[in-house]
Amino acid sequence: xxxxxxxxxxxxxxxxxxASRLPHMPITLQWQRRSLSISGLLDTGSAVNxxxxxxxxxxxxxxxxxxxxxxxxxxxxNEPARVLTVLGTVGALPSARLVFAWTRARAVPVIxxxxxxxxxFDVCFYRSRSLFEVKTKSAAQA
Amino acid sequence: MSLTxxxxxxxxxxxxxxxxxxxxxxxxxAREEGIPPPEEGSAYPIWTPLHAFEAATTMLxxxxxNDAET
Numbered sequence: 001x002x003x004x005x006x007x008x009x010x011x012x013x014x015x016x017x018x019a020s021r022l023p024h025m026p027i028t029l030q031w032q033r034r035s036l037s038i039s040g041l042l043d044t045g046s047a048v049n050x051x052x053x054x055x056x057x058x059x060x061x062x063x064x065x066x067x068x069x070x071x072x073x074x075x076x077x078n079e080p081a082r083v084l085t086v087l088g089t090v091g092a093l094p095s096a097r098l099v100f101a102w103t104r105a106r107a108v109p110v111i112x113x114x115x116x117x118x119x120x121f122d123v124c125f126y127r128s129r130s131l132f133e134v135k136t137k138s139a140a141q142a
Numbered sequence: 143m144s145l146t147x148x149x150x151x152x153x154x155x156x157x158x159x160x161x162x163x164x165x166x167x168x169x170x171x172a173r174e175e176g177i178p179p180p181e182e183g184s185a186y187p188i189w190t191p192l193h194a195f196e197a198a199t200t201m202l203x204x205x206x207x208n209d210a211e212t
Contacts, residue, residue, distance in 0.1 A: 015176075047194040047195055076189060099208075
């Protein structure tokens with residue numbers, strides 16, 4: 001099994017080119033028997049992982065069945081959010097349980113934040129080279 | 143006027159005028175690069191939930207509870 005996965009910073013707006021590069025990373029989320037490959041934004045400033053409403057629905061989650069509520073901040077403060085725990089897989093790295101604030105907001109990106117993406121994966125950003133590396137915490141401790 | 147003379151003059155401006163000068167220069171550069179300036183009064187969403195530590199604590203507790211049950 002791979003120890004490290006490397007990804008490029010992605011140009012998110014061709015009109016701005018280099019200035020718009022962000023650390024978007026492909027990740028597969030699995031909830032119960034359904035899985036979904038999506039792009040997540042690695043956001044070290046975010047206290048939590050955030051899952052947009054539509055993505056939760058695509059995973060088969062039912063809003064009313066997720067009973068633990070959380071209150072987010074900033075633009076997401078006005079939207080209700082509930083806790084949803086899924087299995088996250090990055091490339092060939094071992095999967096990890098990721099806990100998301102599943103928001104009713106729809107226009108938000110999938111955000112991978114401190115709790116708990118960055119607690120499960122160690123990330124090195126090399127913005128000067130437009131790439132970043134991700135490895136599991138167990139690999140980092142070895 | 144040379145850059146040295148300009149800087150010397152600019153540094154004698156008030157703090158507010160120096161900030162205004164910087165904003166004008168940035169706006170000029172952005173316009174030259176074809177980057178549209180932010181529109182005054184417009185809302186620009188920032189989705190990052192900074193300092194959502196209460197939510198983070200709740201989520202960690204839910205994760206621990208979930209792990210204990212499985």
